[in-house]
Amino acid sequence: MRQDQEAARRMVPELAAALAGELVRRADEERHLMRQARVDPTSWCRGALHECRQANAEALRTIVERHGWPTADLVGAPASTAALMILLHAADLDFQVRCRDLIAQAAADGCCPALHHAYIADHCAVEEGRPQFYGTRVNPLTLRPYPIRRPQTLDERRRDVGLGPLDEQMRTLRADG
Template sequence: MSTTRPTHPEIALALLDLKRKHREAQAVADLRNDVESIAQLAWAEDKGTATLRMVMAVHGWPGHTLAGEAGADAAWWLAQHSDDPTFQEQALELLQEAVQAGEATLRHLAFLTDRVRVRTGRPQLYGTAFAVDASGVRAFAVEDPERLDERRAEMGLEPFDEFDKVVRLITKLPPATA
C-alpha cells in the first residue's frame, strides 16, 4: 500500500466525510432505534451509495492511488453498508480488479464478498458476516467450513474463532421483545 498523497484528495475527503456521517447515524440509530434516527441512517447510506456510484462511473474503484488508504477504506465502508444489492455487486467487481492491481486490500475484498454472497442467498466464504437479533449473534452459513481459516489466512484475516470473539464483544444486542 502506498502512503503517498492521493491523486484526487477531494474524492478522498468526500468519501471520508460520508463514512463519518454514516457511522454517526449508525450509532444514533443503534442507540435510539426510532423512526427519525433510522431515516437518518437510510439517508446516509443512500448518499454514500450515490456518491460512490458517481466516483466509480468516472474513475473505477477509488483505490489507494486515487483516494489514499483512508479514502479507499471509506469507499469500501460505503459499499459494504449500501442498501442496494445491485450496486454492491458492481462495487465488488471493481474492488476485485483493484485488489489485482494492488490498489485495494484483500481484507476489504473478503468482507464485501461475504456481504454480497449473504445478500444473494449463498453461504459466505470468509466468515465475516453475522446476524444480530434478540436471540443473539451468529455467523451466517459458511461454504466449506473445514477450510474457513485457510481462506481467511489467504485474505490476511485472523482465525475465525478470534474474530468471532471480537464480534461478540463489540456487538450490541437489540432489546428482547416480550
C-alpha cells in the first residue's frame, strides 16, 4: 500500500466524517442548481451553477492535496461518489487526469469502486480527443456514444466494472430522453 493511502487510512473518524459531509453537501448543491438551471435557464442560474462547480472543484482539489483521493473506504460510498461527480464537472482537465490516476490506484487496491475509474477514464479520454474504453460518455446531440476503443470487447470491459451492456444503456437513455 502506498504511503499516502496509509496516511489517509489513519485519518481520525471525525475528519473523515466532516470531509464526507462536505462532499455530499457540495454535490447536492450542484444537483439542485442543475435542476434549477433546466427549469429556469437564465444567465443568473447558469452563472450560479458555474460558480458552484468552480468552488466545488477547488474544495475537492484541497481535499485531494491534503488527504489523497476520498475513497469509499475512507469517507463512505456516497461521499466518494459525490467526489467523483464534482470531479467530472471540474473545468481543469489536468486535475481530472491526476485524480483519474489516483482513482485507478484506489480501485486496484480495492478502496474505490472500479466503476468510478471507468467514468473518469472515459471522461478524460473524450476530453483529450481519444476513444473511450467503457462507453460511459454519450454525445448529448446525437445520443450516441463518443468513439470507443476496441468496441468488439466493450461489453466484457463494462461487465468487469459493474456496467450492463451498452445497448441496454442506450435503450434506457433514449426512453428517458
